[in-house]
Amino acid sequence: MNRPGLILLLVASISGCESTPLSRSVGAPIVDGERETGERAVVLIQAVIGACTGTLITDRVVLTAKHCVQQQSAMSPAPPSFFSVGVGDRAGATTNHRVQQVVTTPGRFFIGDGTDIALLILREPVEGVEPITVRREVPTDLVGSTVTAIGFGTTREREVGIKYRTTATIENVTATVLEARDTICQGDSGGPIILEGDGTRPRQIVGVASYGLAANQGDCPAMLDAWNRVDTYLGLIDAAIVRSGACVATGEELCNSIDDDCDGETDEGCLALGEACERDDQCAFGRGAPRRRASERAVRRRGGDAPMHAPVRSALARRELQRDRAALRRRCDRGRWLLLRHERGLRGPLRPGVGGLGLAG
Known part of the structure; x- marks a missing residue:
């Protein structure tokens, strides 16, 4: 993708040698590769500001730069009206x-x-295409690993818009x-x-x-290729998927009121609503018998196991109940929490507000 306004020139001073100019091209084709007529999840992004490559990570969400x-x-x-996402193997x-x-x-x-990192949410699902998911683990273990690169960029023969x-x-x-060599060029x-x-x-x-x-x-391929890590922006990616x-x-699946394994069922195997929790992992948010533990701590602070007077128990219960309610207000389900994190990037930092989480700015 040729965008002159986004070309940064770097100069490397080499001791005893003439300075060699380097070009950092943000329009980073897959050079010396083979023609790809399948891999339909890798799509062509066409826009008023240029052409790029992207990947369907769900049937409606495209991951790109x-x-x-x-x-x-x-x-x-x-x-959004500036963009069109094309499924196929060549422009046109x-x-x-x-x-x-x-x-x-x-x-x-x-x-x-x-x-x-950016994501495009499509108006309608793309049918008949198997999405490719993102890896959630830190990629430091991948040094020396072989990976596959796919794109619509310029080839050494100056072909453009072909996968x-x-x-x-x-x-x-x-x-x-993540860094590699001799792979990408404008359009990838x-x-x-x-x-x-x-x-x-x-x-x-x-x-x-x-x-x-x-x-x-404009040289292709680049001497050094750089791919932005995806594991550092899982919150942003997840928020787009939820949206x-x-x-x-x-x-x-965990007992947390969320469908963790996306099988259409929530908290299967967990205790029913109203049943007493014996362990933290049996209840939503892992809150097993908090008042009993608080009361036991209060007894220990008083110096023994002697029974507390009713007013003391009542005051402790009220304080514990207040803390429980405040904690539950702050603990949203995953979808709402991810959306709030995304809004933080657009409107300002999250801060504790009256009655729970509020947005600053």
Whole structure:
């Protein structure tokens, strides 16, 4: 994706050598790869501000890069009407879908700062396409691993808008990006690197194509490729999934009033409403018999096991009840909490408000 306003020039001073200019291109095709006619979850994002690559992570949510949806000098992304998501293997031959909402990290950004993540929520589900999920674990264990890169970017033969794939080796993982070499070019921005499944886990996205370093502006492939980490923005990604109406599978089912495994049932195997909890993991929010524990602590503070007078028990119960109610007001279900976290990025920090959580700003 060619966007001259987002080209940053770096100069590397090498001792005893002439300074060599480097170009950091934010329009980071898959170079020297093979033609990809399948992999329908990897889509072409067409916009007024350029073309990029993205990936369907649910039937309505596309993961891409922030610089694909927002100019660097802008405080917010372009409106949804600016974008179209095409399912297919080449520009001009895709089935296009309209965008309902653009979700990204708040404020301005600088390429390389680790905030190059965005999501497009589509108006309608994409049918007949198997989404690719994101990996939730920290990727520091992936150094030396082989991953698959897919994109619609410019090839060495200067083809543009045709889907290619290749493999790369993760050489380094920083706090913000995963690094490899000789892979991406303009138009691959927002495309995935995929850790293929091994029989014990599914294939998963571990990064989003962000930028490349090249000796000269426009050179392909880049000498150093960088994919923005996805594990650092799981809250943002989950919030977009919840907004689309989908479920976020976070693991095995827990007794927390949430459908953790996305099987359509909530808290299966847990105690029914009103039954007494014997262990923390049997009750929603893990609140097993809090008043009894508080009373026992109060007895110990008084110096023994002597029975308390009724007024003392009543006061302790009232205080414990007040704390319980305040805690429950602050503990929302996962969907509402994720949405509040997203709103924090748009409207200001979360702060305790009257009756629970409030939004500042």
